[in-house]
Amino acid sequence: xxxxxxxxxxxxxxxxxxKSCLLLQFTDKRFQPVHDLTIGVEFxxxxxxxxxxxxxxxxxxTAGQEAFxxxxxxxxxxxAGALLVYDITRRETFNHLTTWLEDARQHSNSNMVIMLIGxxxxxxxxxxxRREEGEAFAREHGLVFMETSAxxxxxxxxxxxxxxxxxxxxxxxxxxxxxxxxxGIKIGPQHSPTSPSGLTGTGGQGNTQGGxxx
Amino acid sequence: MEYFKSSLKSVLGSASVENEPSxxxxxxxxxxxxxxxxxxxxxxxxxxxxxxLSRTYRVEVxxxxxxxxxxxxxxxxxxxxxxxxxxxxxxxxxxxxxxDEEVDKHGPNNKVGEQFTEIFIKNADSVGLVLALLEEFExxxxxxxxxxxxHLSTNRLKDIQEIILVSPMGVSKLMDxxxxxxxxxxxxVLLLLIQLTKGNANIQKIVAFENAFDRIFDVIAQEGNVEGxxxxxxxxxLMLNLLRGNISNQNFFKEGSYIQKLTPMFQISSEHxxxxxxxxxxxxxxxxxxxxxVIRALVAPSGPAQxxxxxxxxxxACGLLQAxxxxxxxxxxPADVLTETINTxxxxxxxxxxxxxxxxxxxxxxxxPRPAIVVLLMSMVNEKQSFALRCSVxxxxxxxxxxxxMGQSQLIQTLLPQGNExxxxxxxxxxxxxxxxxxxLSNWFSAxxxxxxxxxxxxxxxQLLRVLLATNIGKPPVTLMQQCVMLLQxxxxxxxxxxxxxxxxxxxxxxxxxxxxFLLIDSSIAYLTALLSSQENNDDLQETLLQSMCAMLIGLxxxxxxxxxxxxxxxxxxxxxxxxxxxxxxxxAIGGLARHEVYSRTLKHPQPSAKNPSELLLDHEFCRLSKxxxxxxxxxxxxxxxxxxxxxxxxxxxxxxxxxxxxxxxIREQSSQIQKLNQLTExxxxxxxxxxx
Ligand SMILES: Nc1nc2c(ncn2[C@@H]2O[C@H](COP(=O)(O)OP(=O)(O)OP(=O)(O)O)[C@@H](O)[C@H]2O)c(=O)[nH]1
Ligand SMILES: [Mg+2]
Numbered sequence: 036x037x038x039x040x041x042x043x044x045x046x047x048x049x050x051x052x053x054k055s056c057l058l059l060q061f062t063d064k065r066f067q068p069v070h071d072l073t074i075g076v077e078f079x080x081x082x083x084x085x086x087x088x089x090x091x092x093x094x095x096x097t098a099g100q101e102a103f104x105x106x107x108x109x110x111x112x113x114x115a116g117a118l119l120v121y122d123i124t125r126r127e128t129f130n131h132l133t134t135w136l137e138d139a140r141q142h143s144n145s146n147m148v149i150m151l152i153g154x155x156x157x158x159x160x161x162x163x164x165r166r167e168e169g170e171a172f173a174r175e176h177g178l179v180f181m182e183t184s185a186x187x188x189x190x191x192x193x194x195x196x197x198x199x200x201x202x203x204x205x206x207x208x209x210x211x212x213x214x215x216x217x218x219g220i221k222i223g224p225q226h227s228p229t230s231p232s233g234l235t236g237t238g239g240q241g242n243t244q245g246g247x248x249x
Numbered sequence: 250m251e252y253f254k255s256s257l258k259s260v261l262g263s264a265s266v267e268n269e270p271s272x273x274x275x276x277x278x279x280x281x282x283x284x285x286x287x288x289x290x291x292x293x294x295x296x297x298x299x300x301x302l303s304r305t306y307r308v309e310v311x312x313x314x315x316x317x318x319x320x321x322x323x324x325x326x327x328x329x330x331x332x333x334x335x336x337x338x339x340x341x342x343x344x345x346x347x348x349d350e351e352v353d354k355h356g357p358n359n360k361v362g363e364q365f366t367e368i369f370i371k372n373a374d375s376v377g378l379v380l381a382l383l384e385e386f387e388x389x390x391x392x393x394x395x396x397x398x399x400h401l402s403t404n405r406l407k408d409i410q411e412i413i414l415v416s417p418m419g420v421s422k423l424m425d426x427x428x429x430x431x432x433x434x435x436x437x438v439l440l441l442l443i444q445l446t447k448g449n450a451n452i453q454k455i456v457a458f459e460n461a462f463d464r465i466f467d468v469i470a471q472e473g474n475v476e477g478x479x480x481x482x483x484x485x486x487l488m489l490n491l492l493r494g495n496i497s498n499q500n501f502f503k504e505g506s507y508i509q510k511l512t513p514m515f516q517i518s519s520e521h522x523x524x525x526x527x528x529x530x531x532x533x534x535x536x537x538x539x540x541x542x543v544i545r546a547l548v549a550p551s552g553p554a555q556x557x558x559x560x561x562x563x564x565x566a567c568g569l570l571q572a573x574x575x576x577x578x579x580x581x582x583p584a585d586v587l588t589e590t591i592n593t594x595x596x597x598x599x600x601x602x603x604x605x606x607x608x609x610x611x612x613x614x615x616x617x618p619r620p621a622i623v624v625l626l627m628s629m630v631n632e633k634q635s636f637a638l639r640c641s642v643x644x645x646x647x648x649x650x651x652x653x654x655m656g657q658s659q660l661i662q663t664l665l666p667q668g669n670e671x672x673x674x675x676x677x678x679x680x681x682x683x684x685x686x687x688x689x690l691s692n693w694f695s696a697x698x699x700x701x702x703x704x705x706x707x708x709x710x711x712q713l714l715r716v717l718l719a720t721n722i723g724k725p726p727v728t729l730m731q732q733c734v735m736l737l738q739x740x741x742x743x744x745x746x747x748x749x750x751x752x753x754x755x756x757x758x759x760x761x762x763x764x765x766x767f768l769l770i771d772s773s774i775a776y777l778t779a780l781l782s783s784q785e786n787n788d789d790l791q792e793t794l795l796q797s798m799c800a801m802l803i804g805l806x807x808x809x810x811x812x813x814x815x816x817x818x819x820x821x822x823x824x825x826x827x828x829x830x831x832x833x834x835x836x837x838a839i840g841g842l843a844r845h846e847v848y849s850r851t852l853k854h855p856q857p858s859a860k861n862p863s864e865l866l867l868d869h870e871f872c873r874l875s876k877x878x879x880x881x882x883x884x885x886x887x888x889x890x891x892x893x894x895x896x897x898x899x900x901x902x903x904x905x906x907x908x909x910x911x912x913x914x915x916i917r918e919q920s921s922q923i924q925k926l927n928q929l930t931e932x933x934x935x936x937x938x939x940x941x942x
Binding site: 091106142 | 414415416417418419420421450501505
């Protein structure tokens with residue numbers, strides 16, 4: 036299916052916080068109970084709708100392990116959104132957020148939207164980081180915040196979609212230069228201002244016949 | 250040039266008047282000046298002279314000047330002139346090729362460039378310095394910086410890949426250069442990226458993330474698509490590097506709707522039909538070869554089933570399969586392009602019922618019009634066609650029937666007696682013709698092709714038993730199976746026999762009725778036992794394969810035997826094996842199959858791997874069959890014989906571990922099948938839902 040916009044995301048954060056699980060829950064609606072260490076990066080994609088417009092999310096799930104840090108840095112530039120994830124049951128993953136944020140700010144374009152995510156909210160009995168702490172950190176650094184569970188799927192959709200909403204608003208406000216692909220945003224083929232068909236919404240109904248797949 | 254000479258003279262001073270100074274001396278003085286002079290102009294001159302000497306005196310310049318040159322890259326960054334000269338010099342020093350000027354001193358195949366590369370990159374920052382210089386727009390800096398990276402990575406690929414991965418934005422900087430309006434730069438970066446993406450999944454992914462596919466398609470379009478020059482080929486090679494074996498990138502390619510962008514490239518115009526040679530330049534042939542490889546990278550049978558079937562679906566929906574079929578049916582297409590296109594169509598339809606159906610409906614523009622499949626099979630049984638082309642048709646036919654119950658049954662139908670005479674040529678007739686032709690390759694191809702119609706389909710096995718062939722006038726018709734057995738006994742060519750045995754093994758496996766028919770054929774078993782007990786001939790590959798397959802066929806007759814023929818009950822056959830052949834020899838013969846190199850090679854990939862006709866002995870599907878059944882067959886035979894001699898000496902039975910592994914194999918096979926079916930169901934449901942939306 037064709038899209039109005041395409042956004043590139045990255046997911047970052049310590050190893051084991053549930054980055055790959057969040058992506059899997061979002062793209063496949065599945066949960067993976069075993070920790071399958073990500074090597075390098077893995078790609079995933081899904082279509083969402085915002086303001087009636089189909090938006091394609093292309094998501095790069097990075098490896099949290101220290102050894103892959105320099106590879107991860109190659110993905111900051113060129114991403115429009117980032118999900119910065121920590122694990123509410125492991126305080127050290129929360130403590131590392133400043134390092135992650137510094138890395139992100141240093142290597143990304145200044146408009147990148149960062150969503151802070153406290154994952155594994157289903158494990159409330161093992162909680163080490165209070166929700167208020169997450170909120171405070173987000174407020175202090177100008178991030179959007181949510182607690183999620185990749186296991187029960189709570190807030191997972193919203194985490195990805197709300198990030199897209201913020202990006203979408205920034206586009207409407209003219210903050211993003213949408214013609215610069217290095218910002219991690221692309222305009223859909225049918226939606227570019229130069230195309231004669233203009234902004235005809237193709238959302239939802241009926242696949243177009245030719246390139247009618249995804 | 251004059252200026253160059255004079256500057257060289259001024260740098261070298263009056264040295265030439267005295268005793269000829271050695272190259273080393275001159276180099277030493279120049280390096281000294283490069284390092285110590287405080288005047289930029291002076292350093293430039295020294296650098297220029299070093300560059301001039303760096304071919305003839307490569308070893309001297311490299312050994313003494315490496316550090317100084319590195320230092321220039323670091324300290325004189327703002328002066329493009331000297332940086333350019335230093336980079337040029339480093340390029341010469343690290344060049345992977347031997348200069349004519351140095352052959353006398355160091356031989357034609359010296360490793361000087363490689364050794365200096367090693368020295369240069371020992372200091373990890375060196376490569377970072379060069380990468381940083383890529384950001385300089387000035388041509389005389391950027392270009393040699395790219396060339397230097399090319400030399401370094403040619404000499405020490407793995408090291409350079411690792412260094413670039415950890416350099417901040419290393420890959421991104423290179424990707425930016427693809428947009429350079431100066432074609433030389435863009436083209437050389439393309440070559441560098443092809444090099445750097447070789448075998449490194451992490452670099453491949455970053456390159457893809459950096460919009461490589463968009464860039465590549467842009468360049469391809471600018472350069473004239475399939476009609477374009479070598480740059481188009483380079484683009485395609487890079488694309489291939491990014492996709493082959495990289496599931497994450499394949500997924501990205503699919504999700505980014507790039508498959509759809511391939512279609513127009515395959516819409517090869519047939520306007521110039523009057524002069525086919527001009528439309529198929531060698532470059533265009535190379536381009537098409539790369540293009541089909543890109544497609545095959547996405548639908549390779551070794552890929553994850555779900556992803557492959559998604560790509561196949563898109564390829565049909567976006568007209569790519571149609572475009573490929575158009576090439577198949579076009580005139581004037583060079584044979585090797587045709588061959589590769591057939592192999593590609595094969596993988597685009599493999600195991601995908603809609604795509605298989607699509608191919609079944611393609612008509613060739615022949616007179617009268619015939620189904621494309623018929624035309625393809627005509628080529629397969631035609632001795633005049635190239636071997637590679639015939640193999641590709643077999644592969645395509647295999648993929649066409651793979652998990653295609655309908656196609657299998659339609660093929661067998663064409664062989665069964667029909668109410669009214671069928672006027673047109675059918676696939677079944679073609680294969681029968683090939684089966685009994687005098688060309689042993691055609692025999693093999695046809696037998697194996699026919700066996701594909703029987704895979705996992707007992708109905709077709711039983712239907713095929715009904716097929717009758719008319720023989721000489723006045724004689725009663727014989728069954729197809731009788732004719733095969735007769736040919737097996739009378740034929741002289743091993744290749745033909747191997748093909749027939751492949752067919753008979755497939756036919757009898759899991760099918761009691763087929764085993765029964767086989768046993769009822771005069772001297773069928775006698776022939777097999779005779780062949781198996783004949784003089785051992787271990788050196789001859791074809792002979793040993795023949796014996797293995799005979800053993801296999803006898804084993805199948807034991808295992809899938811309903812004891813309805815009193816002469817050949819399980820027990821009697823086992824006795825026969827024991828007395829006429831010997832249990833050990835029988836086991837050796839069956840197990841021996843897996844020990845051949847040709848077996849493991851054939852098992853690895855569904856596509857025939859034979860490079861010439863004499864290598865075409867085994868078939869992929871047959872090898873898989875023997876792999877799954879070998880264990881149970883041996884067990885059946887051993888059980889049968891131990892039953893009969895229960896009270897005699899202890900019989901050798903397979904160690905448990907062997908049996909367990911064999912069972913495990915069977916179970917694994919089955920569970921992978923279940924998994925595949927589940928995935929198929931899933932994707933069908935998904936497809937259905939999508940269609941409903
Ligand atoms: N209970 C619970 N467990 C989770 C949740 N999300 C992830 N997990 C578990 O946490 C472990 C790690 O999850 P991953 O998604 O593989 O972690 P990651 O962040 O991708 O780790 P790296 O790839 O090494 O960076 C797995 O065992 C998951 O099952 C969650 O929301 N709740
Ligand atoms: Mg992970």
